[in-house]
Amino acid sequence: MSRVRRTTLAGGAVGWLFAAPALTAIAVFFFLPVAASILLSFTDFDVYAVASRSNLRVVGLGNYTRLADDALFRTAVRNTLYFVVVGAPLSIAVSFGAALLLHAPLTRWKPAFRAALFLPVVTTLVAVAVVWRYVFHPRSGLLNALLALLGVGPVDWLGDPRVAMPAIVLMTIWKNFGFNMVILAAGLLSIPERLYEAARVDGAGVAARFLHVTLPALRPTLVFVTVMTLIGDLQLFAEPYVMTQGGPAHATLSVVLLMYLEGFRWWNMGYAAAIAVALFLAMLVPSLVARAVGTRPEVA
Amino acid sequence: MSPGVQDATAGCVRRDYALRRRVATVLVHAALAAGAVLTVLPLVWMVSASLMPTGEASAAPPRWLPSAPTLAHYRELVTRLDLARVFANSLGIALVTTIVSVTLNALAGYAFARLRFPGRDRIFAALLLALVIPGQLGMLPLFLMLRGLGLVNTYLGVLVPGLASIFGIFLVRQYALGIPQSLLDAARVDGAGELRVFWSVVVPLCRPVLVTLALFTFMGTWNDFLWPLVVLSDSRLQTLPVALANLLGEHVQDTELMMAGAVLTVLPVIGVFLALQRSYIEGIASGSVKQ
Incomplete structure (x- = not known):
């Protein structure tokens, strides 16, 4: 006892x-x-407050009302949403396609293919963003050289405001698709073979089996992957910081990049904190939507 | 239908099936090979360009291989631009963060799983809720706080946000829940103190999750950019990603030099990945890792 x-x-x-x-x-x-x-975020903490706290005033929701009127913030939101709405579905589609190919029963040398496709995920984002800056070079870049083989004229990827964000989307897909590919491939592996056999007995072809067996069984994994990708994409920062500094003409200015500039370049700390809070609220949306739709992502 | 005709039809079907199968095999492998080549191409070009004589990597149209391979750019990085020191900074910061954070997360994860203490479950629930809070949210006040403590531009300052992680605690806890109670009891009956139980029973049993956690902490810290960028402005203390981004400002025209810097930054993590590929990919596949 x-x-x-x-x-x-x-x-x-x-x-x-x-x-x-x-x-x-x-x-x-x-x-x-x-x-x-x-x-x-409720104060006007700025460069004067950095020098002396007596210059600090409480401004209530002032920073937030200022955000609503700030053309630069609206541009950053628009760019980030473009990146998320265009980039995430494309990225997941590429991951899914790669996972299906890797998973196909015919496929040989799976570990080698998987390692090659996964390699960019482990690389340092800043380093590969530096590499892609040169890959995107209009005259000496690899991308335009490859496109020239297909007869597509030279594109000024990072210099033209219309294609700068698509270029960053492309680079990000290259960097990240292997991550979701591995999760989706694991999901495919966990679908019981007997479901496919039963569908085959019922006369279902390849397309029908994909639609009625693979997709429903993979739904929780797809939701998880989508939520994580949306949350990750909202934090876009290093790619524009390294490749374009938010240009040309603010075409690649992202919300986190603006937060960094406001807070750590211009010392508008109060205002930057309001941007950070707004970003946090936006990052809650994907998980809340997934929960409302009724599929909880597998991991928190 | 005579048996002969039946045989012939079956043969046709079989041949048709075999043909379709062969076409599918070729198509699947062609798609995978094309994808793998396109994926690896920028990294191969990075290595190739880093070995080119000055100016060759900005030739138009681009060159694939160096006409006369040279290590001159690596030499310049190490001697004139002090990148060896930066490399050591990156390595030291990543190693210390990994050791400290795996230790603290393991102790806490085990406590939340197997030791009873007042408030345990409520604290754990609060931690789980906080998983959704992004690191950037606290970054501005954290900077001001460290500035007040004189820790901006110090190694300690860059380490501080990585000392422990909610996700790491969560991972270890989930794993430690599976340790058989009998093993813990047996060690205690043998008179082992709680630290001893932790060290000689819990740690060995949790080895797989601790290896995964260490691997991801190391890679994550090595690759991290925003916080080191904010807190380390002294070029002698910087990590590779920060130094590389700064180098780009002055040396945009030196394509070969920049590629050598990118190789030095990327090579260690690729090496670690190739060596420990299984733990790494299994860690992600089991959903136990956030990007």
Whole structure:
């Protein structure tokens, strides 16, 4: 009895001691700044406040009403939404196609193909963005050289505001599609073979089996992949930072890039905090929609 | 139908099926090969261009192979541009972050799974809710806070947000839930203290999840850009991605030099990936990793 008691009592203290270092780090360096960020977004913290806190004023929702009128912010939102709405479906389609090819029973050398297709995922985003800056070069770039073989004239990928964002979408698909490909391939692998056999017995062809077996069975995985991709894409930053600095003519200015510029270049910290809060709210939308539609993403 | 005709029809069907199968095999492999080549091409060109004599990588139309391979650009990066130091910064920061964060996450993950303490379940539920909060949200106040503490432009400052992670705690907890209680009890009956139980029972049993966590923490820290960019303006403390982005500002015209810098940045992570491919891909496939 006394022994059991001792263990439970000690267990309580030990549990706290084990969890405390991580919880302290997270509380001090994550929760505290997050809470402060929301408060900061109600102030006019700027370069003068950096010098002396006496220049700090509470402006209520002032930063948020300013956001609504800010042409630059609206451009950033439009660009980011373009990136998300055009980029995410294309990216998932490429991942899905690649996963189906990898999964096909006829396919040989699967590990080699998978490793090659997955390789860009592990690379450093900044480094490959630097590489793609040259790949997109209108005269000496690889992309235009390949397109010339197909008879497509030279495109000024990063210099023309109409194609700069599509170029960034293209680069991002190349960088990321392997990630979803691996998740979708694992999903395909977990579909029981007997479902396909039953469909075959019922006379279902390849297309019918895809529509009535593969797609429904893969629905939770597809929802998970979609939610994660949308959330990730909303945070677009390094690609435009490295390849275009948000140009030409603000065509690739993203929300996070604007937050970085406002906060860390121009020291409009209060205003930048409002941008960060707005971004956070936007990032909640995909998970909430998925939940409303009735399919919870597999992992939080 | 005579047996002969039946045989002939069956033969036709079989031959037709075999032919279709062969065509499908060729098509599937052609598509995969084309995809793999297009995927790898920019990386191959990066390596090739980094070995070209100055000016050759900006020739039009582009050249695929160096006329006379040279390591001059790597030499310039290491000697004149001090990239060896930057490389060491990246390596040190990634290693320290990995060791500290895997240790803290393992201790906490195990505590949340197997030790009872007041408030445990409520705290864990709160942590799970907080998984949706992006790192950028706290970045501005964190910067101001570290500025107040004099930690901007220090190694410690860049490490701080990575010391522990909610997702890491979550991962270890899920795994530690599967440890048989009898093993923990047996160790305690043998008189092992709680730290000893953790170190000699829990850690070995959780090895697979700890390896995955270490791998992803290392790669994530090595590849991270926004926070190091914000907190490290002193070029002597910078990590490779930050140094590379800055280098681009001054050396945009030196294509070969930039490609050598990109190779130095990317090669270690590609090496780690190729060496530990199975853990890496299984980690993602099981949905246990956020990008």
